[in-house]
Amino acid sequence: MLSRRRLLVLGGLAGGAALTPMTRGLFTETAQQARPMHVHDHGGRVPAVRSGATAAPFTVAMPVPPVLAPTLSMPGLDLYRLSIQPANAEILPGLTTPVLTYGGQFTAPTIRARQGRRTLVTFDNKLGHEANVHLHGGRVPAASDGYPMDLIADGKSRTYDYPNAQPGATLWYHDHTHHMEAEHVYRGMHGFYLVEGADEQQLGLPAGTYDVPILLRDALFDDKGGLVFDPADPYNRPTLLANGKAQPYFRVAARKYRLRLLNGSSHRVFELTLGDGAEMTQIATDCGLLPAPVQVTKLVLSSGERAEVVVDFGSLPLGGQVILNDVSGPVMRFDVVRRALDRSRVPGELRAMPLLAAATQTRQLTLSLDPVNIRALINDQVFDPNRVDMQVKRGSSEIWQVTNSDTNVGGSGFGVPHNFHTHLAQFRLLDRDGKPPLPGEAGWKDTVLIQPGETVRFQASFGDYLGRYVYHCHMLEHSALGMMGQMEIVS
Structure with missing residues (x-):
């Protein structure tokens, strides 16, 4: 069983963990330069490095997962x-x-x-x-x-x-x-x-071999290369993986690519930049295309979140290289090795975003850790599969207000980020602490990062199906401890 201290480590609050006091915000592993935490600055946390097997960066090629053929x-x-x-x-x-x-x-x-x-x-x-x-x-x-x-x-x-x-x-x-x-x-x-x-086909976005899914995650290895899983210390996973390889390189042509980025970690928040802050064109979020492309220099993805970007390597010479970085270090490197004809484009309009229907109900949910009883809670309750926490009418549209109350867990002076994922329902962000969401959050989503003390409001659509579905923190060590609820979609 987890001790109170181990739960604090799980939240990133004890020992060599990487979360910082709310007054300090993010710091880098090298300089440890403090900077204030902003509502929209959803950066990750730098893991404390533990010994184990590692690999030199950019020594192996990144594979693209094979496409499964139908039987x-x-x-x-x-x-x-x-x-x-x-x-x-x-x-x-x-x-x-x-x-x-x-x-x-x-x-x-x-x-x-x-x-x-x-x-x-x-x-x-x-x-x-x-x-x-x-x-x-x-x-x-x-x-x-x-x-x-x-x-x-x-x-x-x-x-x-x-x-x-x-x-x-x-x-x-x-x-x-x-x-x-x-x-x-x-x-x-x-x-x-x-x-x-x-x-999508009529939009002319990069396609075929130039449409590349990349699953990003972290890991900790023992000296023999085995994965070390410590659910109470998820910040100690210093090796970054892209499509199952440690800090790989990926050979590209000097042209535009559609990169589908997924944070497949169980806990980490990625804060991604390209090179020295080069622009990327974000075209999609979790549940599909944005209304219009957005120029970004940073992408923040919590566990389970996705973003699609178009990156144009056409301005780089043959032999040019550009690194995708996380706040904790390099994730992977793109190597320009050839030229290729490029007829792809990014149109100014991507997917129409209809007006939201009138909301039929507003709900309030609060996320919190309970270090005394070693639990993770929604509205002061752990998940119980025999309890229905809410009934939602099929076809309805509801506003959910979700607050992360973990600003001072166990009197530690530390705050813990959470995120929130809805099954079945997709939602549109309305605001963060009353402020409009970022342009890159303008599309339909199913997962959202919520910083300590932050309140996020979104409007969700509950069409399609009847039955029981869950909603939970997608920092999976938290949901495993009970930070999950159950809704029943009824007619």
């Missing part, structure tokens, strides 16, 4: 099959790392679906214990959502039904076994699920 296709429907199984991966050069996977690969194969075309995905559990699958960002029936208690027994199979009746977006699939979700995801149970929108 059968018929009009309006594609069928897929994947195993849930242990495997070995070479994450660090020359070392073998035991991992847990979908399809035996770290990172799992990508499923590319089409808007309006249904997919049935069968998962065969060969893991040795129970597991399940959640399509993060998917608007799916409750029976296919990957409810935390709805598990696939070892040796059994389950077919998930994904209608794909939603606009194109970068989704991902991962484990959601309650109390085990953080470790399962950390050990490799994650992969991309890309819904190709009916409106």
